[in-house]
Amino acid sequence: GLSDAQVWAANGSNEVMMQILQAFGGPGRTALSFAPTYSMYPEYARNTHTRWVQGVRREDFTVDPQHARELIAAEQPDVVFLTSPNNPTGTALDPALITEMLNLTTGIVVVDEAYAEFRRDEPPTALALLAEHPRLIVTRTMSKAFALAGARIGYAAAHEAVIDALRIVRLPYHLSAVTQATGLAALQHRDELLAKVDDLRVERDQLASWLSARGYRVADSDANFVFFGHFPDRHKVWQGLLDAGVLIRETGPDGWLRVSVGTPAEMQAFRTALQEVDPR
Ligand SMILES: Cc1ncc(COP(=O)(O)O)c(C=O)c1O
Secondary structure (H helix, E strand, O other): OOOHHHEEEEOHHHHHHHHHHHHHOOOOOEEEEEEOOOOOHHHHHHHOOOEEEEEEOOOOOOOOHHHHHHHHHHHOOOEEEEEOOOOOOOOOOOHHHHHHHHHHOOOEEEEEOOOHHHOOOOOOOHHHHHHHOOOEEEEEEOOOOOOOHHHOOEEEEEOHHHHHHHHHHOOOOOOOHHHHHHHHHHHHOHHHHOOOHHHHHHHHHHHHHHHHHOOOEEOOOOOOEEEEEOOOOHHHHHHHHHHOOOOOEOOOOOOEEEEEOOOHHHHHHHHHHHHHHOOO
């Protein structure tokens, strides 16, 4: 288990990550990630005057360990952001790779687990690595599985000394009493708030199989969305779906689209609309 001193809450995991760069990044420091990934990381880097280095992912959106090794050796990052499951691709990271990154860097390794609750049974959460790795920070949020994005509550688990460093850069007074009360209430009603997660995982896996069976390329997903392609004109498909009343995301590398998993009725509406817009 984690002690209170190993946990830090902030206004969304966005703020946690900004604070991580305020504490461990900054002028003369470097942060690194592997794209396509969460598009806000370079923004936090810019805001904190941290040099930003973008590695790439393989065709299947996994991280190539050899590429990661070379990039880390060449760039000597102070902070590495590893997103698992990744947004927008849904890809979970092999814990062995996370351990290797920790061993290769002298800096902080952040594992952004915003979508962790939606994972399949494997791979396990990086929280299991905390006891042995004092430079690891695992971030989570109530914005996804708890469906509480508007409450702006994110949190991190890390070594006490790392949490202390975040405390130094936080704004005075930090989390409002309302935010704290909301977070506590959400935790008290945890089971109810997370009740849909299991159904959603089943729905996600069914959707991924359906898309594959129709001949799409489908990224393996451990998140609450499925990333699929490849479209010569993805905007046309996105627009066609929207015209049919189904809004998905046109995000990430060109040719791919990201569909969030909703209720069975919503997914049926998506399937019907996609068949009309992109008959095959
Ligand atoms: C990978 C990832 N991390 C972090 C966040 C930020 O979440 P929040 O600041 O709402 O906790 C998001 C939101 O889209 C995300 O996709």
